[in-house]
Amino acid sequence: MRVDEPVTVGIDIGATKILIGSVTRQGDIIHHARYGIDLSTESSLKGSIYRSIADYIHGRREENMSVNIGIGVFGHVDFEQGDWLGTMRVPGMEMIRFRDDLKQRYGMNVAIDNDVHTAALAELHLGKGREYRHFLYVNVGTGIAAGIISDGRLIRGASNYAGEIGHTFVGRDMEQCMCGSSWCLESAASGGGMINRAIRWISDYPDSRLAPLIQSGNITSVDIFREARKGDPLSMKIHKEFIWSIGIGLVNLVNILNPEAIILGGGVMRDSWLLKELSDFIYQNTIGVSRRGLKEISLTELGPQVTGLLGAACLAWDYEKIG
Amino acid sequence: MRVDEPVTVGIDIGATKILIGSVTRQGDIIHHARYGIDLSTESSLKGSIYRSIADYIHGRREENMSVNIGIGVFGHVDFEQGDWLGTMRVPGMEMIRFRDDLKQRYGMNVAIDNDVHTAALAELHLGKGREYRHFLYVNVGTGIAAGIISDGRLIRGASNYAGEIGHTFVGRDMEQCMCGSSWCLESAASGGGMINRAIRWISDYPDSRLAPLIQSGNITSVDIFREARKGDPLSMKIHKEFIWSIGIGLVNLVNILNPEAIILGGGVMRDSWLLKELSDFIYQNTIGVSRRGLKEISLTELGPQVTGLLGAACLAWDYEKIG
Structure with a gap:
């Protein structure tokens, strides 16, 4: 240079x-x-x-x-x-x-x-978004939020608060979120939400491999997904609800906004097998025209x-x- | 002129x-x-x-x-x-x-x-939208769809299909929609969806005041809301699910897009008492910043x-x- x-x-x-x-x-x-x-x-x-x-x-x-x-x-x-x-x-x-x-x-x-x-x-200027005019960047970490790019422009909304998808509806009568509602995507699919679920649900699964991690206070979403793959029932339940909820949240976004791509970032989505499950859910459940318009669902290539x-x-x- | x-x-x-x-x-x-x-x-x-x-x-x-x-x-x-x-x-x-x-x-x-x-x-050029840079026009009729205006521009998406909110998620295990999913806003809150519900649920409510209307094939959403106000249990059930579902659909949109206004059109939302119920639901359930950014929820003033x-x-x- x-x-x-x-x-x-x-x-x-x-x-x-x-x-x-x-x-x-x-x-x-x-x-x-x-x-x-x-x-x-x-x-x-x-x-x-x-x-x-x-x-x-x-x-x-x-x-x-x-x-x-x-x-x-x-x-x-x-x-x-x-x-x-x-x-x-x-x-x-x-x-x-x-x-x-x-x-x-x-x-x-x-x-x-x-x-x-x-x-x-x-993503828009330096990442995978360079190929697209309409895409969603979705961060799944401690919380969940999106950056919506439409026609090459970031959608900000009236108070620069557009993209706060963590509080969209994914199911009735779930645990109460800090926002006051009891249906939030974040409760089921953010890193923090999944850890809260592990702690809340452990009493029904005393033999779970998550128990010692919870006791030590060092549990992360990576642990939950690892134990889910090994067959731990509590971890599998949290994992299943994760895929379903983040899937619903993104199906809604695709149906509402008709993007060409979803680019995922944040600590929770690092595993490519989660990406495969999530992609399958989204492609199976979005409406036809918007599904055909969705060319890519992938992890960001920009380093965290x-x-x-x-x-x-x-x-x-x-x-x-x-x- | x-x-x-x-x-x-x-x-x-x-x-x-x-x-x-x-x-x-x-x-x-x-x-x-x-x-x-x-x-x-x-x-x-x-x-x-x-x-x-x-x-x-x-x-x-x-x-x-x-x-x-x-x-x-x-x-x-x-x-x-x-x-x-x-x-x-x-x-x-x-x-x-x-x-x-x-x-x-x-x-x-x-x-x-x-x-x-x-x-x-x-709405943007001649209606209530003239006052706003960011608003949603939502049509609740035979189906349900939205026009999303952000920063004075219509959001079209990759295939000009943005705004198809009728197939967003409002509840598990509902009746199957023509799109294939069984969770769609349209199933609970469109005119067609509510009429389908009346026909589907009438056998559990043989004394419903909707029964003769269903038999004659002349039932409309206006009939359902009228009978709900008079206390007909089947109509009340459909009405309650209508408010809840269209409420959830619009709460999601407000949280995702942070608009200044929601302008409602279409045959179903003509009654101002429905508007009051729906507004209350939205203001009670949206996240703080986006709720404060939402200045108006009202019916269109442009003639149908x-x-x-x-x-x-x-x-x-x-x-x-x-x-």
């Missing part, structure tokens, strides 16, 4: 770290740094973020840096205003006015969005470590066009 | 009639005509449509007519190509190449879409007789911009 190639700074603010990197238009990360994040109070959070940015920007003055920064965060974002509206992980957090603050400090233009939206933009950073840079590029 | 004001020809092709009209940019229909439609064979269908168009165009040569025609039809449409791909109502129907045919005959540009998409465009015609003209305007 040419050393004078323009680069965009992407900032990936996660619950455990801040990643900042310089990204070329080809998606090469030519430099990056990792910083700690302090979620204990709003002021410590703000301090850790702004110190990281100051350190990174200070060290990269020589670069041919774009005047646009992209930031991806967890929680709710006001995309129009460039504000981070908050997250339940930081109690009592008020909004952080990223756009105003960074414009004032560095004269840079700032686009900010949530991490699932930025991951969808990473870099998706946030790339997505943040892609957000800045998108924002150049529309901002 | 000025007599030289430009007008657009809209064509509304329905199962029982063809309406053709000249529509101003303000949505005034300055002239219209109604023609019969013959669905018995593909050739009779095509003949009745093209004769109607020829008659109308011939009689309106003096007008300051736009070179763009918009056509709304039932069934599946290839929006890109301008072809009507078919409908189950005309057995063995091959596609009708409206764009090619009408371009060749009259030198006019033709945009064609399905009638729910055109109705959503009518003219929506198709206005929507077809709006489609032509939209197509001018993107075609």
